[in-house]
Amino acid sequence: MRIGTLKETYIADAALFDSRTQKVWLALAAGVLLLFPFMATDYWLYLACLVSINVASACGLNILTGYTGLVSLGQAAFMGLGAYTVAILELRVGSPLVLNLLAGGFVAMLGGLVVGIPSLRVKGLYLAIATIAASFIAHFLFANSAFTGGTGGLTLPPAKFLGLVLDTSFRLYWVIVPVTVLMLLGAANLFRTRVGRAFIAIRDRDISAEVLGIALLRYKLLSFGLSSFYAGVAGGLWAYFFRVVTPESFPLSMSIFFLAAIIVGGMGSMLGAILGAVFMTMVPELLKLGVALLPHGAELTVFLSPVRTMVFGLLIIGFLVFEPHGLAEVWRRVRRFFHLWPFRN
Amino acid sequence: MDWAYLFEISLTGIASGGLYALAALAFVMVYKATKVVNIAIGEMLMIGAYLFFTCAVTFALPLWLALPASLLAAGALGALIERTMIRPLLGEPPISVFMVMVGLSSVLVGLVELIWTADQRRLPELVPNTPIMVGEAFLAPKVFYGALTASVLIAVVLLVFRFWRGGVALRATASDPAAAYSMGINVPRVFSLAWVASAMIAAVSGIIVGSIGGISSSMGVFGLSVLVVVIVGGLDSVLGALVGGLMIGLIEALAGAYLGGEYKLLVTFIVLVMVLMIRPYGLFGTHEIERL
Amino acid sequence: METPPLGGAVAVPPLLQVDALTLAFRGVRALSDVSFKVASGTITAVIGPNGAGKTSLFNTISGFYRPTSGRVHFKGQDITEVPTPLRAKLGLGRSFQNIALFRGMTVLDNIKLGRHAHLKTNVLDALFYMGRARREEAALRADIEERIIDFLEIDHIRHAPVSALPYGLQKRVEMARALAMQPEILMLDEPVAGMNREETEDMARFILDVRSEWGVTVLMVEHDMGMVMDLSDHVIVLNFGQLIAQGAPAVVQGDPEVIRAYLGSGDVGDLRQRLHAGIDKREAA
Numbered sequence: 070m071r072i073g074t075l076k077e078t079y080i081a082d083a084a085l086f087d088s089r090t091q092k093v094w095l096a097l098a099a100g101v102l103l104l105f106p107f108m109a110t111d112y113w114l115y116l117a118c119l120v121s122i123n124v125a126s127a128c129g130l131n132i133l134t135g136y137t138g139l140v141s142l143g144q145a146a147f148m149g150l151g152a153y154t155v156a157i158l159e160l161r162v163g164s165p166l167v168l169n170l171l172a173g174g175f176v177a178m179l180g181g182l183v184v185g186i187p188s189l190r191v192k193g194l195y196l197a198i199a200t201i202a203a204s205f206i207a208h209f210l211f212a213n214s215a216f217t218g219g220t221g222g223l224t225l226p227p228a229k230f231l232g233l234v235l236d237t238s239f240r241l242y243w244v245i246v247p248v249t250v251l252m253l254l255g256a257a258n259l260f261r262t263r264v265g266r267a268f269i270a271i272r273d274r275d276i277s278a279e280v281l282g283i284a285l286l287r288y289k290l291l292s293f294g295l296s297s298f299y300a301g302v303a304g305g306l307w308a309y310f311f312r313v314v315t316p317e318s319f320p321l322s323m324s325i326f327f328l329a330a331i332i333v334g335g336m337g338s339m340l341g342a343i344l345g346a347v348f349m350t351m352v353p354e355l356l357k358l359g360v361a362l363l364p365h366g367a368e369l370t371v372f373l374s375p376v377r378t379m380v381f382g383l384l385i386i387g388f389l390v391f392e393p394h395g396l397a398e399v400w401r402r403v404r405r406f407f408h409l410w411p412f413r414n
Numbered sequence: 415m416d417w418a419y420l421f422e423i424s425l426t427g428i429a430s431g432g433l434y435a436l437a438a439l440a441f442v443m444v445y446k447a448t449k450v451v452n453i454a455i456g457e458m459l460m461i462g463a464y465l466f467f468t469c470a471v472t473f474a475l476p477l478w479l480a481l482p483a484s485l486l487a488a489g490a491l492g493a494l495i496e497r498t499m500i501r502p503l504l505g506e507p508p509i510s511v512f513m514v515m516v517g518l519s520s521v522l523v524g525l526v527e528l529i530w531t532a533d534q535r536r537l538p539e540l541v542p543n544t545p546i547m548v549g550e551a552f553l554a555p556k557v558f559y560g561a562l563t564a565s566v567l568i569a570v571v572l573l574v575f576r577f578w579r580g581g582v583a584l585r586a587t588a589s590d591p592a593a594a595y596s597m598g599i600n601v602p603r604v605f606s607l608a609w610v611a612s613a614m615i616a617a618v619s620g621i622i623v624g625s626i627g628g629i630s631s632s633m634g635v636f637g638l639s640v641l642v643v644v645i646v647g648g649l650d651s652v653l654g655a656l657v658g659g660l661m662i663g664l665i666e667a668l669a670g671a672y673l674g675g676e677y678k679l680l681v682t683f684i685v686l687v688m689v690l691m692i693r694p695y696g697l698f699g700t701h702e703i704e705r706l
Numbered sequence: 707m708e709t710p711p712l713g714g715a716v717a718v719p720p721l722l723q724v725d726a727l728t729l730a731f732r733g734v735r736a737l738s739d740v741s742f743k744v745a746s747g748t749i750t751a752v753i754g755p756n757g758a759g760k761t762s763l764f765n766t767i768s769g770f771y772r773p774t775s776g777r778v779h780f781k782g783q784d785i786t787e788v789p790t791p792l793r794a795k796l797g798l799g800r801s802f803q804n805i806a807l808f809r810g811m812t813v814l815d816n817i818k819l820g821r822h823a824h825l826k827t828n829v830l831d832a833l834f835y836m837g838r839a840r841r842e843e844a845a846l847r848a849d850i851e852e853r854i855i856d857f858l859e860i861d862h863i864r865h866a867p868v869s870a871l872p873y874g875l876q877k878r879v880e881m882a883r884a885l886a887m888q889p890e891i892l893m894l895d896e897p898v899a900g901m902n903r904e905e906t907e908d909m910a911r912f913i914l915d916v917r918s919e920w921g922v923t924v925l926m927v928e929h930d931m932g933m934v935m936d937l938s939d940h941v942i943v944l945n946f947g948q949l950i951a952q953g954a955p956a957v958v959q960g961d962p963e964v965i966r967a968y969l970g971s972g973d974v975g976d977l978r979q980r981l982h983a984g985i986d987k988r989e990a991a
Contacts (some may be wrong), residue, residue: 140509187687191694198641202683258835263825270808277806280768282794282823325520375527382520389514390502
């Protein structure tokens with residue numbers, strides 16, 4: 070807790086950003102986000118959009134796994150549901166962007182309920198296994214149905230928003246980032262209320278939570294539905310960004326990517342979801358850079374994919390064993406150091 | 415209704431069910447001893463097969479040397495996993511270890527792809543090629559011998575579990591490590607042993623499965639069917655692993671024959687969903703009553 | 707062995723009534739044909755040796771265990787089939803034997819969780835945090851601060867993570883959370899277990915105040931005989947799942963069945979003398 074932050078009303082004490090320093094950081098971050106697109110190259114804009122989509126999805130997974138304690142390996146499958154919904158609506162119906170994104174979220178949420186209802190009545194582990202099954206079934210459906218374009222998938226035209234055609238990373242940035250920020254705010258708000266508290270209670274001690282009045286199945290489904298909704302919207306953004314959606318676009322390894330993101334970032338913390346998603350998105354890019362710099366770089370690029378897979382796994386194991394509270398905790402330690410300096414002994 | 419065909423398919427199904435049972439046994443062993451849900455069981459199968467490949471093909475060792483060498487290597491890997499990933503997380507909530515296992519599966523797949531690429535490889539011939547005939551029904555020799563080996567191994571493990579005091583120690587440690595400690599049982603050693611044995615059994619499974627269908631970096635998908643088997647049978651039940659294995663083997667074979675190969679996994683997962691709705695703790699699993 | 711309830715015979719229905727409750731797990735009978743009533747506004751203690759079924763009794767009343775036979779009535783309503791989460795809303799509050807605080811949250815959040823069943827915010831309100839969610843949270847915070855945190859004297863630790871607190875304070879936070887449930891009956895499972903003399907006296911004071919200031923009926927499992935004798939109006943004794951005695955503390959304490967349950971068989975007269983001698987000595991001190 071920050072020292073020297075006096076509150077005079079309870080409402081002030083419950084605010085999301087309550088101290089002067091936090092507000093300054095927030096203003097800085099907002100400034101960076103606003104100015105960045107004007108100063109960045111296409112490559113960095115592309116990365117920023119990708120990071121933003123990943124942050125949105127990781128935030129959703131964090132609600133389920135970090136805060137409610139239920140492991141899901143279906144994040145990619147639900148993103149796929151959202152992406153396909155958006156693609157189909159854009160191609161066949163031509164509905165507006167915002168509606169499509171919401172529809173993507175809802176379809177993914179429905180998928181989540183279908184998976185969650187049988188598996189959440191028992192131990193949380195069964196949800197994990199059911200989500201793996203869901204990934205396979207989703208892949209099967211995407212690849213074998215003419216409605217979803219079969220194995221070839223679907224190609225979208227650029228999105229249209231407020232009269233503009235979103236065909237550059239610069240333009241897409243101004244849709245993707247605000248949507249992500251809204252999703253982050255929503256999640257942060259959630260944990261100021263009884264809904265969020267109930268999620269944490271289920272994670273920490275679900276039997277006691279029930280005796281205190283929390284209907285377990287209902288809240289677990291709520292958490293799962295919400296995280297699927299987030300995945301669906303992130304998937305929709307993904308579809309608008311990449312404009313090609315195939316059954317191979319959302320493999321199980323992508324779900325593992327998001328799991329790694331929240332573990333590395335720090336489960337159960339908003340900052341953790343952000344840090345983790347940023348970190349994990351950068352890892353493949355850094356690997357690419359690193360390999361290019363090595364002497365026989367060109368021949369080694371074929372190893373990028375398996376090395377990436379291994380690195381994801383090692384990050385999960387490494388962080389869980391050595392730094393279970395993730396980068397967010399590392400950040401907190403750094404902050405504490407600076408708070409106490411020069412009194413550190 | 416072509417009964418002969420049905421019989422033939424069922425035979426193959428039961429035989430492959432025996433393989434599932436063996437792999438499920440490896441899973442149940444680790445769950446019974448350390449309460450860990452080893453979602454990387456398919457990948458451990460795969461690594462066992464690749465270790466055998468390395469010994470038998472890359473190092474061109476004679477089979478009587480390659481088999482034990484690869485099993486020992488697999489056992490060593492199991493001990494390494496237990497020491498570096500499981501033991502540090504004792505006392506942490508089970509989902510942490512579960513996620514570590516997810517990470518492990520990723521590491522193993524990446525490792526295999528790195529060293530051997532994603533291409534499929536063939537294992538050397540282990541069994542004679544003469545087809546096995548049961549009446550009019552044809553059974554592929556590899557499947558038959560594989561199932562035979564699996565059955566023998568399962569029987570050995572069951573006997574060991576039952577009569578060796580190590581088996582009792584295993585069960586004691588699983589239900590209450592602290593009490594087991596105070597009884598003089600070397601709990602860390604029991605944990606290690608369970609993982610070593612599990613890895614070796616998984617390796618045998620992997621070698622058999624690899625001999626039948628070749629080895630590749632996507633062999634881990636076999637593990638998903640194994641997961642369904644243990645859920646159907648009960649996570650901590652050896653009997654469940656056997657019965658569940660045979661059931662799933664049969665169902666998959668029938669689905670593959672009558673619906674088409676790509677429906678196999680789909681049907682398996684439908685079975686999973688049905689079991690979760692009707693009997694979530696499986697046929698023989700124990701429903702733990704938690705104390706408040 | 708039954709004695710008439712205090713206050714004389716009045717036609718007021720008991721707040722909590724347990725009828726012929728039996729709980730059997732695979733051959734183990736945790737509770738056998740237990741029946742008793744708890745009158746509103748009283749403090750009732752449930753005592754008995756370890757393994758007597760006291761916590762099982764609480765868990766059954768909470769709804770966590772379904773009784774093999776028997777009924778539980780609360781406020782005149784049969785709640786035996788009512789699912790556990792709904793019982794909190796009816797006014798059944800409880801604390802746990804092994805502290806069941808949520809370690810990932812602060813003291814304040816833990817207490818706020820107690821009010822969960824009575825709040826109305828749904829997920830859409832929560833995501834947008836305008837209007838209803840904000841008002842409800844502010845009202846909740848004000849209420850908790852003024853009534854609970856003040857009352858239990860835990861204002862200095864309200865933002866502390868519960869895992870960082872010493873045992874005695876954790877127990878107090880647990881009580882605070884149970885109070886936040888706006889209970890009509892508060893079931894306390896060993897509220898002073900592991901506490902020192904001072905902490906025990908503080909807790910005893912809180913329990914008495916809860917009854918007099920808040921009008922909450924208290925049902926507590928307790929081993930500390932001093933607490934039981936000083937605080938309770940009515941005592942229920944369990945042994946091996948059976949109710950072997952109930953009544954006023956003084957009566958129960960002298961009951962030979964009770965003494966035998968606690969101290970084993972032997973010369974009851976001699977034991978009774980020693981027990982009385984011990985109590986007299988304490989009273990003189």
